[in-house]
Amino acid sequence: MKVLVAIKRVIDAYVKVRVKSDGSGVETQNVKMSMNPFCEIAVEEAVRMKEAGIASEVVVVSCGQQNSQETIRTALAMGADRGILVQSDAELQPLAIAKLLKGVVEKEQPELVLMGKQAVDNDFNQTGQMLSALLDWSQATFASKIEKSDGKLTVTREIDGGLETIEVALPAVVTADLRLNEPRYASLPNIMKAKKKPIDTMSAEDLGVDPSPRLSVVKVSEPPARQGGAKVGSVAELVEKLKNEAKVI
Amino acid sequence: MDFALSGEQNMLVESVRAFCERELYPHEELVEQSDEVPPELAQEIRDKALKAGFYAANMPEDLGGGGLDAVELALFERELGRPNYALQSFVVRPSNILQGCEGDQRERYLLPAIRGERMDCLAMTEPGAGSDVRGMSTRAVRDGDDWVVNGQKHFISHADVADFCILFAVTGEEETLRGPRKRISSFLVDHDTPGLEVRPGPRPVSHRGYKNCELYFTDCRIPGSALLGEEGKGFELANTWLGASRLTVATMCVGRAQRVMDLAVDWAAQRKQFGQPIGRNQGVGFKLADMATDIRAAELLTLMAAWNHGQGRMTDQDAAMAKVFASEMLARVTDEAVQIYGGMGLMDSLPLERFWRDARIERIWDGTSEIQRHIIARSLLRPLGA
Numbered sequence A: 001m002k003v004l005v006a007i008k009r010v011i012d013a014y015v016k017v018r019v020k021s022d023g024s025g026v027e028t029q030n031v032k033m034s035m036n037p038f039c040e041i042a043v044e045e046a047v048r049m050k051e052a053g054i055a056s057e058v059v060v061v062s063c064g065q066q067n068s069q070e071t072i073r074t075a076l077a078m079g080a081d082r083g084i085l086v087q088s089d090a091e092l093q094p095l096a097i098a099k100l101l102k103g104v105v106e107k108e109q110p111e112l113v114l115m116g117k118q119a120v121d122n123d124f125n126q127t128g129q130m131l132s133a134l135l136d137w138s139q140a141t142f143a144s145k146i147e148k149s150d151g152k153l154t155v156t157r158e159i160d161g162g163l164e165t166i167e168v169a170l171p172a173v174v175t176a177d178l179r180l181n182e183p184r185y186a187s188l189p190n191i192m193k194a195k196k197k198p199i200d201t202m203s204a205e206d207l208g209v210d211p212s213p214r215l216s217v218v219k220v221s222e223p224p225a226r227q228g229g230a231k232v233g234s235v236a237e238l239v240e241k242l243k244n245e246a247k248v249i
Numbered sequence B: 001m002d003f004a005l006s007g008e009q010n011m012l013v014e015s016v017r018a019f020c021e022r023e024l025y026p027h028e029e030l031v032e033q034s035d036e037v038p039p040e041l042a043q044e045i046r047d048k049a050l051k052a053g054f055y056a057a058n059m060p061e062d063l064g065g066g067g068l069d070a071v072e073l074a075l076f077e078r079e080l081g082r083p084n085y086a087l088q089s090f091v092v093r094p095s096n097i098l099q100g101c102e103g104d105q106r107e108r109y110l111l112p113a114i115r116g117e118r119m120d121c122l123a124m125t126e127p128g129a130g131s132d133v134r135g136m137s138t139r140a141v142r143d144g145d146d147w148v149v150n151g152q153k154h155f156i157s158h159a160d161v162a163d164f165c166i167l168f169a170v171t172g173e174e175e176t177l178r179g180p181r182k183r184i185s186s187f188l189v190d191h192d193t194p195g196l197e198v199r200p201g202p203r204p205v206s207h208r209g210y211k212n213c214e215l216y217f218t219d220c221r222i223p224g225s226a227l228l229g230e231e232g233k234g235f236e237l238a239n240t241w242l243g244a245s246r247l248t249v250a251t252m253c254v255g256r257a258q259r260v261m262d263l264a265v266d267w268a269a270q271r272k273q274f275g276q277p278i279g280r281n282q283g284v285g286f287k288l289a290d291m292a293t294d295i296r297a298a299e300l301l302t303l304m305a306a307w308n309h310g311q312g313r314m315t316d317q318d319a320a321m322a323k324v325f326a327s328e329m330l331a332r333v334t335d336e337a338v339q340i341y342g343g344m345g346l347m348d349s350l351p352l353e354r355f356w357r358d359a360r361i362e363r364i365w366d367g368t369s370e371i372q373r374h375i376i377a378r379s380l381l382r383p384l385g386a
């Protein structure tokens, strides 16, 4: 089974994000960038499938600027076989990315597309679902366990109430949740090998997709600073504060 | 001139850092408290390092090592400077001098050291011979095909867990233009050789869990094949292969300082006194500024020496400058970090006090600060005949 893994370059999850002073977005200049943690989990799962003899080839694809190559290299160092960069300097929103990925899927013909459930920058949680709809493939989101048997996958999903187990027919799009696995650190030989693995570059035009954004960002602002807590002396005082200060009752 | 790391170098740094954070940091408390790395844990770290290809990262690829170049190795060891020293020591970099092994020695010492089957230690220092290593008195005397060794070594790092030592001993005297001089030779000695006893050494203030030992040689008989390199050429061999070990100290100091710096900045931003973060006071903010600048300078000095080393043109001066500056930088940075933490900086519930203690040894081993300055001064004055 050939597996395609879609990965995104985002601000490193441990960086304290700062909003630009003009409210147009967040500061990305001189900020450490990394692979989206959920994408890392997806890559890990694909590499494990390859090691277990379930996957025959693992191809990673990233849509974005030239520097997304670095993120692809990281995935190659984890054990993916080759990479594809769909290069675009435009702001890419979930629908555009889903369309670009559909183009890549049509070229590559994988049986399974693995991706993160969402990217930690915009938290959209849409791209996987959109891709499965565009392809008319089965989907399994929030996966915490994936098992393959003849022509289908058994996927355990993390849902509000607990865990849900579903069966999906292949081909399918599966999005990874946090507990699916713990991604490896790249081994030294694999880091060295990564530079020799091929990365193809294509453009949105090559795939016949217009990636222009459909949504416009009006304003980005910092969440309000958390107020310190206060102790109340009695139930009466609590009720009074809830009514008059917090105005919730 | 490009100071940016390549994509690959970045990946290497991130991967080693992740290894440290995941496989070594969680055991730091245990080692700091018990002053010991349990053998099972040591084996587990070895196995994981082997699996990740980090074991023997300094050794050439065709021998089964990691094949890192000098700059990559400096970055790799910089990251290993962050965790507890004893824990990282099981991500072994066998002594480069083993590359001087010839014939059967390769199969007996060099290759098993790279495969993680045997561990080496280096026995140079003696109670009577520290900075003045040529003043050593341990002797190896020819007896037929064998050598018979007598003498004592001390401060020998991790000899307790090593399987063999790379021993330096006197094998004769020679006349030079500056008078008579001891001939020093190097040997490979298995620790289970009769006549060699390895005893625990005293407990140092730095690096909990990392042991130094005393080696006693009493009519210890070793075969002729134990000679590493040529008779009388021990220091030449050491100069060829051990020049870069000072860079190891320097770069590990930089890594540890960076970890300390992050802690200091966090504290200065979060700890409030007089209604504001203490870092808002210039008295504290300027400390941070100096620390960050100090670290950057040490890092550049170290990477430059490493780069020169990779080009085959590192001078003694390059290595000495990096070692003396980085180790003294670490002393300043850890001391100021304790100051910024105030009383909490001294408590063993936080790691600051140990970084401060650990920093102390770096100015002493692998050549004291005075010896490094001596090397730099000599390389300035010698060309003028002074």
Ligand SMILES: Cc1cc2nc3c(=O)[nH]c(=O)nc-3n(C[C@H](O)[C@H](O)[C@H](O)COP(=O)(O)OP(=O)(O)OC[C@H]3O[C@@H](n4cnc5c(N)ncnc54)[C@H](O)[C@@H]3O)c2cc1C
Binding pocket: B121, B122, B123, B124, B125, B129, B130, B131, B132, B154, B155, B156, B157, B158, B204, B212, B361, B364, B365, B366, B367, B368, B369, B370, B371, B374
């Ligand atoms: C924990 C630990 C582990 C070690 N591990 C090893 C090991 O694995 N293998 C090994 O062989 N060695 C090892 N060493 C030895 C280490 O390299 C020596 O301690 C170091 O070289 C200094 O020697 P010394 O301690 O005898 O000090 P000394 O040489 O006695 O120096 C004492 C003081 O005199 C100063 N001094 C000496 N000569 C001069 C001079 N010419 N000019 C100006 N000042 C001078 C020194 O700088 C120092 O301040 C280890 C040491 C320690 C503490």
